[in-house]
Amino acid sequence: MFRVLHRWPGLLALALVTVLALSGAALSVFPAVERLAGPQAEAGLTAATLADRILALYPGLEQIRRAPSGQITAYWFDQGAPGAAVIDPATGQGVASADPNLVERWLTNLHRSLFLGDGGRIAMAAGAAAMLVLSLSGAALVARRAGGWRHWFAPLRGPLVSRLHVEIARIAVIGLVLSSTTALWMTASTFELLPELGAMPAFPAKVSGKTGVALGQVPTLLQTPVAELRGLSFPYPGDATDVFTLRTDRGTGYLDQGTGVLLGWADLTGWERVSETIYMLHTGQGAATLGLVLGFMALCVPALGATGVLIWLAGRRGRPRIRGNHPAGRAETILLVGSEGGSTWGFAATLHAALSRAGQGVHVGPMSAFAPDRYARAERIILLAATYGNGAAPASAKGFLDRLNAAGRAADIPLAVLGFGDRSFPAYYAFAKAAARAAGAKGWPELLPLDTVDRQSPQDFARWGRTLGQALGIPLELSHQPVLPVTESLTLVSRRDHGAEVQAPTAILRFALPHVPLWQRLTRAGFAGFAVGDLIGVLPEGSAVPRFYSLASARRDGFIEIVVKKHPGGLCSQQLTSLAPGDTVTAFVRRNPGFRPGRGRAPLILIGAGTGIGPLAGFVRGNTRQRPVHLFFGMRHGGSDFFYGEEMVDWQAEGRLTRLVTAVSRGARPLYVQDALRGDAAQVTQLIRDGARVMVCGGRDMAAGVADALAEILAPTGLTPAVLKVEGRYVEDVY
Structure with missing residues (x-):
C-alpha cells in the first residue's frame, strides 16, 4: 500500500511539486537577506524612543511597522504626497526604499497560485497534499527498507540510484512534512476554512478629545521594547476622536492621542499564536535560519523526483507490461512473482496470457504484496519464485515469508510453487523450497507439488503448464519467449x-x-x-x-x-x-549489490579459489585508499593457476594488498584454502574481532569448506559465519 501511495502521487504531481519546492526554496533566501541587510534596533530601545526619532524627521508620520526579521519601515505623508522608507532605528532616518522586491513578489505569486488566482491556489494546495503523502509514505518505505525506525540511518545496499533516492529522503523528509503541512494550513486559512482568529479590542466609546501627546511620555510605549513591536498606527490628522493603534507580540491596544492612556487591550489568543507559528515555520519570517534549512530540504525535491522516475523506469523495464491484469479482489487466480533480475516476470506474463485466454480472471503481483485477506474470489494461488544468492528472497519477494507466517489460519485456497534457477546449483531453488515448506506448515492446500524450471527453460515451463492445465481441467499450452535485457x-x-x-x-x-x-x-x-x-x-x-x-x-x-x-x-x-x-x-x-566490499576502513578478508579470484582481484586493484586487505587464494597448481600473480606483487608494493596467503591443492603438500585459514586462525580471529568483512567467491564446495573452517576458528569467540551474515560482514558469491 505504501509503495502505491508513494509512486502515483509522485509521478502525477511531479511537475507541480517541483515548482512548489523550487519557488519555496528561492523564497527562503529573502528573510535571511532581509535580516542581514536591514539595520537592527539596539538592545533596550523602546517603542516610545523609536517613534520620537522617526516623528522628528517625518512630521506627517502615519504608521511604523516592524517585520519579523527586525526591519523597521515608516510610512508618512509630506504635503499630501505619500512616502515610505526602511528606517535606521538608531537615528530614525530612512536608509533604503520600502518598495517590495519585484523578484520576491513574482516568486510569491508563483508559489502561492501559479498566477492563476484561486484556481491556482487550489492547484498548489493539491501539490502540497501530494508532497505530504509522498513524504509520509516515503518515510514508511525507508523505515521498512532499513529494518525499522530505529535503523533509519542504517547502511544501504542496492543500485546507486535507489540508494541515492533513500539517502536524500532520509535528510529531507522532516522538512518536507513540515513545509507541506504548514502550506495546507495556510491555504485553509486563506479560504476561511479555519475558525476565526482573535477579535480586535472594542473601539473606545469615549476619548479625551485632546491631541498632541508627547510619545516619549506615553507609559505603554515606554514599556514596549522595539523587539516586541509589530506596528504603531497614528490617528488621522485633525480627527480628535481617533486613537493610536499599538500591535505587539502580546496583543493589540488603543492609546488616547491626547493623554496617552491605554483605552483598550486584547491579548493574542492561543489560536492566533498557533497560526503565527505556522506562518513563521512555512515562510521563515522571524526564523531565517530555519527558513534556509527548509529551503535546502525543498531543493531535494527535484533530486528525489529525478531518482524516483529512474527507479520507476527501471522497474518497468524489469517487468513486462501485463494487459488485462485483474484486481486482486476480483481474480480467480492469484499469480505472485519473486524475481531479482526480472526474468521471472516474463514467465508470469506468459502464464497470465494463457490463463486469460482460457477464461480465467488473473491477478499478477509481487510476492512481497501477499495479502490473503484481499483474495475474496480466489480459487488458487500460484507462486513463481526465483532465489537470490545462496537461498535468500529475491527483490520482489522481500517479506513474503514474514507475511505468510504472520497470517492467521490458512485460507482454503490451493497453492502451487514453481521454482526458477539452475539444477546444477541446488541452493538456487532454496527460496522456492522455503516458500513451499512454509505454506505447507501453515496448512495451505497443495494445488501441485513443488516443481522447478531449469535455467529459464521454455520446455520445462511448458511441461509444468500442461500439468497445471490438467489440475485445472483446461488445456494449457505455455509458449514462452524470454525477454532479455538490452545487450x-x-x-x-x-x-x-x-x-x-x-x-x-x-x-x-x-x-x-x-x-x-x-x-x-x-x-x-x-x-x-x-x-x-x-x-x-x-x-x-x-x-x-x-x-x-x-x-x-x-x-x-x-x-x-x-x-x-x-x-x-x-x-x-x-x-x-x-x-x-x-x-x-x-x-x-x-547488478549484484549484495557482493560489495562496503565502505570504511575496516579490514577485508577475501577468500577465493580458481576463477573466484576474479572479483577479489578487482577489489584489490580498486583499493587505492590502502584499506587493509588480506587475500586467501586457493589454486590447484602453483605454476599454472596463479591468476594475477604478477599483479599481486605490484599491488602489495603499492599498499593495495596487505597480505597474500596461497594454498595449492595439487602440490607436494596438498593444501586447500580452508586449511590456510585454519593455519592462520589467530590473525583471522583478531581481524574479525576488529570488525573485518569476509568475502568469499568460488565454487559452492569451497564456500562450504570455508564456512566450516571459520566456524571452528571463531567458536571460542562466540561468533559464527551465520552471525556475521546477519551483521552484514560475511558475503558470498558462489557458483
Missing part, C-alpha cells in the same frame, strides 16, 4: 591464458568498454556504471539463455574483465576461451 557487443582486446599444461584451460579476458548513450551515462545504467562483483550475462551463439560471470573490473578501470575456465561440454565457456583479440560477444550487465 551490447563487446570486443576482446587482450587475453592471458593459464592451465593449458594441466588440461584446465583458463583465460583472463579483457574487453573494451562499449559506446554508452548519454541517457545511460546520466543514469549509470548498463555498462555506464558497473562495479567489481557485478555480473556480466553472456549470450552464447546458438542459445537464448545467458551465462553469468563475475566482473573483475569496474567502470573506472576502463575495461571489462572476467576469468573463464573452459568446461567440457560448456557451450559458453568453450566459445569464450576460443576468442581471439578483435572477436566480439553479446552481453549485458546485471
Whole structure:
C-alpha cells in the first residue's frame, strides 16, 4: 500500500511539486537577506524612543511597522504626497526604499497560485497534499527498507540510484512534512476554512478629545521594547476622536492621542499564536535560519523526483507490461512473482496470457504484496519464485515469508510453487523450497507439488503448464519467449591464458568498454556504471539463455574483465576461451549489490579459489585508499593457476594488498584454502574481532569448506559465519 501511495502521487504531481519546492526554496533566501541587510534596533530601545526619532524627521508620520526579521519601515505623508522608507532605528532616518522586491513578489505569486488566482491556489494546495503523502509514505518505505525506525540511518545496499533516492529522503523528509503541512494550513486559512482568529479590542466609546501627546511620555510605549513591536498606527490628522493603534507580540491596544492612556487591550489568543507559528515555520519570517534549512530540504525535491522516475523506469523495464491484469479482489487466480533480475516476470506474463485466454480472471503481483485477506474470489494461488544468492528472497519477494507466517489460519485456497534457477546449483531453488515448506506448515492446500524450471527453460515451463492445465481441467499450452535485457557487443582486446599444461584451460579476458548513450551515462545504467562483483550475462551463439560471470573490473578501470575456465561440454565457456583479440560477444550487465566490499576502513578478508579470484582481484586493484586487505587464494597448481600473480606483487608494493596467503591443492603438500585459514586462525580471529568483512567467491564446495573452517576458528569467540551474515560482514558469491 505504501509503495502505491508513494509512486502515483509522485509521478502525477511531479511537475507541480517541483515548482512548489523550487519557488519555496528561492523564497527562503529573502528573510535571511532581509535580516542581514536591514539595520537592527539596539538592545533596550523602546517603542516610545523609536517613534520620537522617526516623528522628528517625518512630521506627517502615519504608521511604523516592524517585520519579523527586525526591519523597521515608516510610512508618512509630506504635503499630501505619500512616502515610505526602511528606517535606521538608531537615528530614525530612512536608509533604503520600502518598495517590495519585484523578484520576491513574482516568486510569491508563483508559489502561492501559479498566477492563476484561486484556481491556482487550489492547484498548489493539491501539490502540497501530494508532497505530504509522498513524504509520509516515503518515510514508511525507508523505515521498512532499513529494518525499522530505529535503523533509519542504517547502511544501504542496492543500485546507486535507489540508494541515492533513500539517502536524500532520509535528510529531507522532516522538512518536507513540515513545509507541506504548514502550506495546507495556510491555504485553509486563506479560504476561511479555519475558525476565526482573535477579535480586535472594542473601539473606545469615549476619548479625551485632546491631541498632541508627547510619545516619549506615553507609559505603554515606554514599556514596549522595539523587539516586541509589530506596528504603531497614528490617528488621522485633525480627527480628535481617533486613537493610536499599538500591535505587539502580546496583543493589540488603543492609546488616547491626547493623554496617552491605554483605552483598550486584547491579548493574542492561543489560536492566533498557533497560526503565527505556522506562518513563521512555512515562510521563515522571524526564523531565517530555519527558513534556509527548509529551503535546502525543498531543493531535494527535484533530486528525489529525478531518482524516483529512474527507479520507476527501471522497474518497468524489469517487468513486462501485463494487459488485462485483474484486481486482486476480483481474480480467480492469484499469480505472485519473486524475481531479482526480472526474468521471472516474463514467465508470469506468459502464464497470465494463457490463463486469460482460457477464461480465467488473473491477478499478477509481487510476492512481497501477499495479502490473503484481499483474495475474496480466489480459487488458487500460484507462486513463481526465483532465489537470490545462496537461498535468500529475491527483490520482489522481500517479506513474503514474514507475511505468510504472520497470517492467521490458512485460507482454503490451493497453492502451487514453481521454482526458477539452475539444477546444477541446488541452493538456487532454496527460496522456492522455503516458500513451499512454509505454506505447507501453515496448512495451505497443495494445488501441485513443488516443481522447478531449469535455467529459464521454455520446455520445462511448458511441461509444468500442461500439468497445471490438467489440475485445472483446461488445456494449457505455455509458449514462452524470454525477454532479455538490452545487450551490447563487446570486443576482446587482450587475453592471458593459464592451465593449458594441466588440461584446465583458463583465460583472463579483457574487453573494451562499449559506446554508452548519454541517457545511460546520466543514469549509470548498463555498462555506464558497473562495479567489481557485478555480473556480466553472456549470450552464447546458438542459445537464448545467458551465462553469468563475475566482473573483475569496474567502470573506472576502463575495461571489462572476467576469468573463464573452459568446461567440457560448456557451450559458453568453450566459445569464450576460443576468442581471439578483435572477436566480439553479446552481453549485458546485471547488478549484484549484495557482493560489495562496503565502505570504511575496516579490514577485508577475501577468500577465493580458481576463477573466484576474479572479483577479489578487482577489489584489490580498486583499493587505492590502502584499506587493509588480506587475500586467501586457493589454486590447484602453483605454476599454472596463479591468476594475477604478477599483479599481486605490484599491488602489495603499492599498499593495495596487505597480505597474500596461497594454498595449492595439487602440490607436494596438498593444501586447500580452508586449511590456510585454519593455519592462520589467530590473525583471522583478531581481524574479525576488529570488525573485518569476509568475502568469499568460488565454487559452492569451497564456500562450504570455508564456512566450516571459520566456524571452528571463531567458536571460542562466540561468533559464527551465520552471525556475521546477519551483521552484514560475511558475503558470498558462489557458483
